[in-house]
Amino acid sequence: MTELGLQAVPVKLVFFAAARELSGCSESEINLSTPTTAKKLFSEVLNKLPELQKIEKNVMVAINQVYIDDDTNQVSLRAGDEVAFIPPISGG
């Protein structure tokens, strides 16, 4: 049963580094509820990809290549959005 105003939209998930190794893929399509939060959308993905549990505490979410700095802030997803799971970085 969906809450009032809640819908599911298809998004493209992209995985890098440790997240890719755990999920076994670099891209995946998934339906996620919206509106949502980074925290909530990660747990929805965990239902499909429980291996990602390992990085749950140390991952940042980016939507359309913008970091979601506050994982409790409400965000809206639209069909075709790109959602990335960003493990701790080591560039530079």
Next chain:
Amino acid sequence: MADNESGFTHIDLTLSELSVAEVTQRLTSPKCGAISLFVGTTRDMFEGMTVVSLEYEAYEAMACKEMRKLSDEARSQYPVENIIIIHRLGQVAVTEASIIVGVSAVHRAEAIAATAFIMDCIKARVPVWKKEVYSDGSKSWKENKECEWRSK
């Protein structure tokens, strides 16, 4: 690159070896008395283990966006002319450069400060990852200490 009164910003990701001479030449401007460069090179040891090889990967589109954002921030804080950031991807041999950050400015204080600022921001925000392979066969995804979401 959009040129404005403050010069250009050039961001790049490349599989090729980085050239300090080329970056220096591009940064040069008759308005500037200072060119500051930072070259990040790869080390052969990590916590007593010998690094046999290392490889960089990036969320390329987002990495370029973040580097542009942080360059804009640097410009808002320091009066600099040209900025170049080039990050190497793929396999990088130990001692080779993995990144060059270059800034030209009228005076050295802002060139040096902006270079340091840019490097600090890159370490904290740009989605690039390094995987090291050690002589005992083990592998590890490195985590910058500047990364707020690193494993503690």
